[in-house]
Structure formats: C-alpha cells, structure tokens
Amino acid sequence: MTRIIFLLLLLAISSALAIRTGKEKCPFNDTVDLSNYMPYDNGSYSYQNIIIPKANVSIYEYRLEFLDIRRPVPGHPRACVCGPRHHGKYCIKLCCEPGEFYNETSLSCMEIPRYQNVPSEMTIMAEDYEQKLVNVFQKFTYQVGLPCDKPKVLSSDLDTWDILEDGTLMISNYDAHLDTVSYCLTPKWDDSLNLNVFMPMSCPMKSEVQFSTILNTYGMLLSVSFLVPTIAVHLLLKELRENLKNKILICYLLSLTVGYLIISLINITQARFDFVSCSIIGYIGYYFLMAAFVWISVLCFELWYNFKAQSYEFCTSRCLRRFKIYSMYAWGLSALMTAIVVWTQLSDYVDDLYKPGIGIKVCWLDTRKWSAALYFYGPNTIILIFSAITFVYVTMKMYRMRCDSITKIQKQSFFQENVVILVRLFLLMGITWIMDILSFCVRNYPQFDMFFVLTDFCNAIQGVLIFILFVMRRKVTSLLKAKFLGKTVKGNCDDSIQFHSTLSMSTKVT
Numbered sequence: 001m002t003r004i005i006f007l008l009l010l011l012a013i014s015s016a017l018a019i020r021t022g023k024e025k026c027p028f029n030d031t032v033d034l035s036n037y038m039p040y041d042n043g044s045y046s047y048q049n050i051i052i053p054k055a056n057v058s059i060y061e062y063r064l065e066f067l068d069i070r071r072p073v074p075g076h077p078r079a080c081v082c083g084p085r086h087h088g089k090y091c092i093k094l095c096c097e098p099g100e101f102y103n104e105t106s107l108s109c110m111e112i113p114r115y116q117n118v119p120s121e122m123t124i125m126a127e128d129y130e131q132k133l134v135n136v137f138q139k140f141t142y143q144v145g146l147p148c149d150k151p152k153v154l155s156s157d158l159d160t161w162d163i164l165e166d167g168t169l170m171i172s173n174y175d176a177h178l179d180t181v182s183y184c185l186t187p188k189w190d191d192s193l194n195l196n197v198f199m200p201m202s203c204p205m206k207s208e209v210q211f212s213t214i215l216n217t218y219g220m221l222l223s224v225s226f227l228v229p230t231i232a233v234h235l236l237l238k239e240l241r242e243n244l245k246n247k248i249l250i251c252y253l254l255s256l257t258v259g260y261l262i263i264s265l266i267n268i269t270q271a272r273f274d275f276v277s278c279s280i281i282g283y284i285g286y287y288f289l290m291a292a293f294v295w296i297s298v299l300c301f302e303l304w305y306n307f308k309a310q311s312y313e314f315c316t317s318r319c320l321r322r323f324k325i326y327s328m329y330a331w332g333l334s335a336l337m338t339a340i341v342v343w344t345q346l347s348d349y350v351d352d353l354y355k356p357g358i359g360i361k362v363c364w365l366d367t368r369k370w371s372a373a374l375y376f377y378g379p380n381t382i383i384l385i386f387s388a389i390t391f392v393y394v395t396m397k398m399y400r401m402r403c404d405s406i407t408k409i410q411k412q413s414f415f416q417e418n419v420v421i422l423v424r425l426f427l428l429m430g431i432t433w434i435m436d437i438l439s440f441c442v443r444n445y446p447q448f449d450m451f452f453v454l455t456d457f458c459n460a461i462q463g464v465l466i467f468i469l470f471v472m473r474r475k476v477t478s479l480l481k482a483k484f485l486g487k488t489v490k491g492n493c494d495d496s497i498q499f500h501s502t503l504s505m506s507t508k509v510t
Helices: 002-021 211-236 243-269 273-309 317-346 372-402 410-440 446-460 462-470 476-485 500-509
Strands: 031-033 043-049 050-052 056-067 070-082 091-094 100-103 108-111 121-125 131-135 141-144 161-163 169-171 176-178 185-190 195-202
Touching: 031 141, 043 070, 100 185, 121 161, 169 195, 211 243, 211 446, 211 462, 211 476, 243 273, 243 317, 243 462, 273 317, 273 372, 317 372, 372 410, 410 446, 446 462
Parallel strands: 091 141, 091 185
Antiparallel strands: 031 070, 043 050, 056 070, 100 108, 121 131, 161 169, 169 176, 185 195
C-alpha cells in the first residue's frame, strides 16, 4: 500500500511539473515576437539594440489576447526581454510598427502621412503618482501587436487612464489594470493640439458571460438551496448529529455551502469590486473551498480508521476528542494555506508568474494561469489521490469480510450499510472533483469543452445529489416524521452514514 501511494504521488508531481515547464521560459507578456528577425550563427538575436542570448528564446504555439484569452497559432520564436527579471526595461505595446498608426475603419496598420509628426513622447504616472514626460522608445522596450481583432481607442472624454512606469495601463473609471496583452498604443491625431499623440486601444469588456459559467453558477445556487436543508436535518436530528461521521459530513457541507455562495456571488453580480473587497471575497472563498477538500481527507481517514480497527462507536468522550483534533487540523490547515496565498499575492519577493492572482483581474484564483495548480488544484489532487486509495483499501477490506463466515442476513446488512454508502460518497466527493481538476488541466483544448461543461455542471449540483442520497432516505424521513409528527420509528435509524464493520455490530449500544 505504501508503495502504491508513493508511485501515485510521484506520478502526480511529475505530471504537474511536465505541464508547467514545457518549452516556455517566461510568461507570454514578458516576451517579444522574433518571427521577423534572423538569428546570428550562435542562435542569439538582436532586438531594438538588445542582444538576446539563445537561452532566452523559446517556441510558443499560441498568442495571448485581451484578458489572457489563448489563441493557438503555428510555433514561432519569442524572447524573454521585459522587466527587471530579465535584466531589461519594462515593456509597452504598440499596435503597429513605429511610424504607423492603426486605422479603425480598415482594421489595419497604415503609414503616418509625411506632413504629420511621428510621436515619441508621452506622459506617464511615476511611482510617486507624479506625472512625467518620457521618451517612449528610451524608457520602454516596445512590443508590437493588437489585443484583439477589433480594438477601440479609449475615449478621451469618458475614460480616465494612465500608463504606469511598469508599462501597465490603468483605467481609473473602471478600476482596471491592463498589461500589454490587453492593450496597445497607437498615434492618433489630436485636433486641439494639432499633432499626433499616443492613445491606448483596448477591447470592449463583454457583458455577456460564457454559457458554461452561467450554467455552473446557477447550478451552485441550486446546490446551496439543497445543502442548507441537508445541514439543518443533520443538526436537528440527534441520531444523526451524534455520529462522528455525520459531524465530519456537516463540516464538509458547511464549507461547500459557503464556498459555492461566494463563487456564485463573484460570477453572478455585475458590480465591479474594488481591490480590497475583491481580495477579501476571494480569500474567504478560497478558505472554505480548501476546507471542504480537507474535510474530505478527514472523512476518508476516519473511514480507514474504522475499518482498520473493525469497530464502531457513538460519539463518546474519546470520539469527541478525535473530532476536536480533526477540527483543528481541517480549519487550521485551511487557514495556513490561505495565509500562504495572501502572503504570496502581496509579497514583492514572489514573481508574478507564481502569484495566485486573487484580486487582480478576478476575485477568485486566476485559473487562466498554471499557478492556480500550486494553490488549489495541486493540493486537492493529492487529497483526492488519498481518497481514491482509501476507497480501494476499504473496498478490498469489505470484500475480505464478505468472504468470512457470516450469516446471509449479516451479509445483506453489511453491503446495504457500507458498500452502497461508500460508493455514494466516492461518486459525490471523489469523481466529481476529479473531473473538475481534469477540466482545469485541459481548459486550453476546445475539443473537450462540451464534455467538461457536463461534468462541471454535475459538480456544481453536488448539493442536490447529496440531499437526495442522505436526506431523502426512508430512515431519515422516518426520523423527521417522529420528531415533527410524533410518529414512532421502529428499529435503528443511525446509519445515515455508517462505515462500521458488521462483525462488530454486536458491540453497539442500543
């Protein structure tokens, strides 16, 4: 078993590293396109009087457009030159080559007429928030390209914008910060000044949300409407809440409910949050969704512990002590991971490549970047591998117990109370989340979109399935009738989620 666990973990880590490293040596927005440049004999390039060594050149098979939308293109060389990390100047992006402007009518670059000036200077905002005039070509290294097929010039009357010293375009009235992937500069004639000045071009912020996002958002809200009564039922019924497994299940459901609510809030509201509010919402959502996964690992451990000990017990003092330990582990580990995410995002010592992106362009983890795997999908993959191993172990354990000399009635009771519930849990908490992780890994391959729209929706409506499988059961409904209608319930009803060995049922207190 130890060898299997080690091999699975090694496979997961090696796969993640293979996905992350690939051919690329730096983020796309730190690169310049060398397609129109010839290399020297030693493989180096000359770009704007910068000698780029061969080690800084990679082949990219995509281009990033507005808001980091990835578009597959034939492989082409790009070099890492932008920013201090590459010992160079910050980059800005021109829509066309110097001496050209972008014509919004013909949707093409055209040469600036000879009788007009070719701009080279513009005012930028310094780190001390002071405005200063700089020569663009001396201050920055320029990239060339459009952020989308039909960019629009920002309105000089309606939009308040500044270029920052790191090449970022800040649009104050939208509280937006766009990197060079999402904007470009073009010369534009200013009638009041009677000369060409640099003006930023960007792409319309589409108000329509992708169908899959809408579907998953409303699926999560539907889940919440079923998760809340599921939690309420388990808290109301003494026979359920005194079971340690159900206490763990309640914590999982509570974490999932809050996490789903926050993700739904982020997706469904049209309001633009300021940086602080957006960050706080994102960190709270991260904490509770991570807690949900950690509680899954606790549930699997308790399952393994019970079968290994071949014992079952009500929540005695020893059981309560174990639940306190579980709680400190689950809530504490989630808090520690959230603290790491906050520090990483705010730290000046961490490269932007490895930051989670909460509060920058989105209020949730920026899942367009592979860094999301470091903070969410990677740790959750390890938890789900542990869950799968536990599932296999317990299944084998139950199969061996089935082969023991037990009565036919005991066999029927055993499989009804253990196998069925175990399969339910693994299908709900294991496979649905595994498919969510796979969806993240292949998000840049459109051929898989329709399949993962379906699996993501199944994960989103997890609360509905949990309600049906754990509340709409004959014994649970009987307990509800007994509590609210005064009807007598025959037999034991404390098996809404039991993982005990039938061989030890004779020790159960009645």
